[in-house]
Amino acid sequence: xxxxxxxxxxxxxxxxxxxxxxxxxxxxxxxxxxxxxxxxxxxxxxxxxxxxxxxxxxxxxxxxxxxxxxxxxxxxxxxxxxxxxxxxxxxxxxxxxxxxxxxxxxxxxxxxxxxxxx
Amino acid sequence: xxxxxxxxxxxxxxxxxxxxxxxxxxxxxxxxxxxxxxxxxxxxxxxxxxxxxxxxxxxxxxxxxxxxxxxxxxxxxxxxxxxxxxxxxxxxxxxxxxxxxxxxxxxxxx
Numbered sequence: 208x209x210x211x212x213x214x215x216x217x218x219x220x221x222x223x224x225x226x227x228x229x230x231x232x233x234x235x236x237x238x239x240x241x242x243x244x245x246x247x248x249x250x251x252x253x254x255x256x257x258x259x260x261x262x263x264x265x266x267x268x269x270x271x272x273x274x275x276x277x278x279x280x281x282x283x284x285x286x287x288x289x290x291x292x293x294x295x296x297x298x299x300x301x302x303x304x305x306x307x308x309x310x311x312x313x314x315x316x317x318x319x320x321x322x323x324x325x
Numbered sequence: 326x327x328x329x330x331x332x333x334x335x336x337x338x339x340x341x342x343x344x345x346x347x348x349x350x351x352x353x354x355x356x357x358x359x360x361x362x363x364x365x366x367x368x369x370x371x372x373x374x375x376x377x378x379x380x381x382x383x384x385x386x387x388x389x390x391x392x393x394x395x396x397x398x399x400x401x402x403x404x405x406x407x408x409x410x411x412x413x414x415x416x417x418x419x420x421x422x423x424x425x426x427x428x429x430x431x432x433x434x435x
Contacts, residue, residue: 213368241421251423253424256422298366300369314421315371318367
């Protein structure tokens, strides 16, 4: 149980284009989903927290107009990197919290999406 | 400002040995302390977690020791195996917000 998937697993795009990454909770409903970014050999940095049906809460320093987050249903959240540039190249990881399954403090992580911007 | 400090940055252990990773935190509002294991190119996976009202938790070969007064906690991996080679992150939560340590790259030599 508590499986989170991401699609695509990797994507290469040209500078200036937009890329959408999907995060799905497969066997539970997630009222809250989180998006992280991880640079090589570094820790995970929280980008934003999204709650189903409401606007995402972005961490300080994260451009909300560049990283658009939509949490349209209890099992799906999307992250769109708009007008991507090479410095946006990173490993993007989502997580989801299953209320009542293992406690509100538990986050289950997706497998990540490797974004490379040329 | 890094609120969870993790050490060492890298660790090499022989097969069968004990791997010990340490973390320290500052925010007394943290109320849940999970450890994650991450393999290259994969997302982190929850390994074991502890709440501050418990001083130790053991699951198989993995043990968390927690010292609330010192604001420190550690992960012990007993009988370390080559398959344990991965990056380990400690973390702490306040509400639903996870703060990660810097990570420890563990290598277990055969």
